Amino acid sequence: xxxxxxxxxxxxxxxxxxxxxxxxxxxxxxxxxxxxxxxxxxxxxxxxxxxxxxxxxxxxxxxxxxxxxxxxxxxxxxxxxxxxxxxxxxxxxxxxxxxxxxxxxxxxxxxxxxxxxxxxxxxxxxxxxxxxxxxxxxxxxxxxxxxxxxxxxxxxxxxxxxxxxxxxxxxxxxxxxxxxxxxxxxxxxxxxxxxxxxxxxxxxxxxxxxxxxxxxxxxxxxxxxxxxxxxxxxxxxxxxxxxxxxxxxxxxxxxxxxxxxxxxxxxxxxxxxxxxxxxxxxxxxxxxxxxxxxxxxxxxxxxxxxxxxxxxxxxxxxxxxxxxxxxxxxxxxxxxxxxxxxxxxxxxxxxxxxxxxxxxxxxxxxxxxxxxxxxxxxxxxxxxxxxxxxxxxxxxxxxxxxxxxxxxxxxxxxxxxxxxxxxx
Ligand SMILES: [Zn+2]
Numbered sequence: 001x002x003x004x005x006x007x008x009x010x011x012x013x014x015x016x017x018x019x020x021x022x023x024x025x026x027x028x029x030x031x032x033x034x035x036x037x038x039x040x041x042x043x044x045x046x047x048x049x050x051x052x053x054x055x056x057x058x059x060x061x062x063x064x065x066x067x068x069x070x071x072x073x074x075x076x077x078x079x080x081x082x083x084x085x086x087x088x089x090x091x092x093x094x095x096x097x098x099x100x101x102x103x104x105x106x107x108x109x110x111x112x113x114x115x116x117x118x119x120x121x122x123x124x125x126x127x128x129x130x131x132x133x134x135x136x137x138x139x140x141x142x143x144x145x146x147x148x149x150x151x152x153x154x155x156x157x158x159x160x161x162x163x164x165x166x167x168x169x170x171x172x173x174x175x176x177x178x179x180x181x182x183x184x185x186x187x188x189x190x191x192x193x194x195x196x197x198x199x200x201x202x203x204x205x206x207x208x209x210x211x212x213x214x215x216x217x218x219x220x221x222x223x224x225x226x227x228x229x230x231x232x233x234x235x236x237x238x239x240x241x242x243x244x245x246x247x248x249x250x251x252x253x254x255x256x257x258x259x260x261x262x263x264x265x266x267x268x269x270x271x272x273x274x275x276x277x278x279x280x281x282x283x284x285x286x287x288x289x290x291x292x293x294x295x296x297x298x299x300x301x302x303x304x305x306x307x308x309x310x311x312x313x314x315x316x317x318x319x320x321x322x323x324x325x326x327x328x329x330x331x332x333x334x335x336x337x338x339x340x341x342x343x344x345x346x347x348x349x350x351x352x353x354x355x356x357x358x359x360x361x362x363x364x365x366x367x368x369x370x371x372x373x374x375x376x377x378x379x380x381x382x383x384x385x386x387x388x389x390x391x392x393x394x395x396x397x398x399x400x401x402x403x404x405x406x407x408x409x410x411x412x413x414x415x416x417x418x419x420x421x422x423x424x
Pocket of ligand 1: 347348349350351353380381382383
């Protein structure tokens with residue numbers, strides 16, 4: 001009789017332990033707190049004690065009364081081999097956490113054995129409670145308590161912070177909108193540089209209509225905005241960082257400014273391309289005699305070009321248009337940029353025919369010393385050769401960046417799986 005009792009006791013302890021070890025491998029197997037009444041916490045294994053559960057329950061009910069936000073809290077041991085984020089997303093959508101009209105649900109899944117917490121946010125609040133924000137809240141408010149196995153305290157603080165973040169961006173209609181972010185310094189500088197380019201482009205385009213100049217000169221005036229602007233970019237960035245200070249913290253509506261800038265840039269690019277083509281092919285008269293000129297084709301033009309110019313045109317470092325009067329007595333040679341960018345000016349013959357023929361690493365850079373390489377240059381026209389030695393910078397060990405994966409009844413909310421997760 002006595003031993004039977006002992007056996008029963010052992011059996012029941014084993015059953016209890018089995019219960020504690022239980023794995024919930026399907027979303028259907030998770031006890032739904034809404035089936036017990038208007039509850040939000042699913043804590044079937046009593047991982048947090050009854051008193052802690054009660055306090056969190058009251059907190060979540062109060063949040064729902066104040067804001068209609070539904071926060072489902074699931075604390076279980078394990079989901080086996082399931083992926084926590086997709087499991088949590090499936091559970092969110094299976095239960096339909098959040099009011100359907102607002103999609104203002106948040107599901108918090110705590111997996112003790114996997115040492116993992118996942119936040120899943122509904123469509124209506126994921127603009128505010130972004131994936132990054134979810135991870136930030138977990139890292140700053142929850143994980144330290146979880147490490148000490150004080151799950152209730154971590155959840156209490158994390159839920160308070162999530163609710164504070166949501167409340168801070170709730171407008172009068174109860175819709176959660178992301179607050180316009182102050183533009184970052186790099187965006188301000190970029191916007192400034194783009195604005196300067198648009199300004200210079202537009203003023204060059206318009207002044208070209210006003211000034212009386214040869215089409216070739218008008219073409220060259222557009223070279224700056226079409227090609228050479230990037231040369232002054234470093235200077236603009238330095239000036240821009242200074243001016244950027246004035247605007248810092250000033251919230252810009254990115255969509256409006258972005259759309260306007262993009263439209264202006266496209267208009268400018270189109271105008272520049274169209275005008276340059278127009279200026280290059282515009283009918284012209286001899287500047288001396290005023291006689292009409294015609295453009296010579298490739299086969300005719302070479303006899304009016306120097307040998308170096310022919311080489312430049314062959315290797316595409318420069319382009320030449322040769323215009324001549326009908327009797328070929330007056331000839332006009334007009335130079336344009338080529339498409340090949342690898343050529344530089346030869347120090348001997350002065351044509352744009354110098355290129356990097358070969359580059360050899362003579363000593364490798366290491367983490368402790370610089371290296372060097374030899375660069376051999378040659379001129380395509382006069383075949384002048386020279387070499388120079390370039391120092392290779394010391395290697396820098398890349399620091400590995402810490403990464404975080406972005407991981408009654410419910411109101412029928414849905415989620416696309418936004419949210420974030422953390423391990424502890
Ligand atoms: Zn040369």
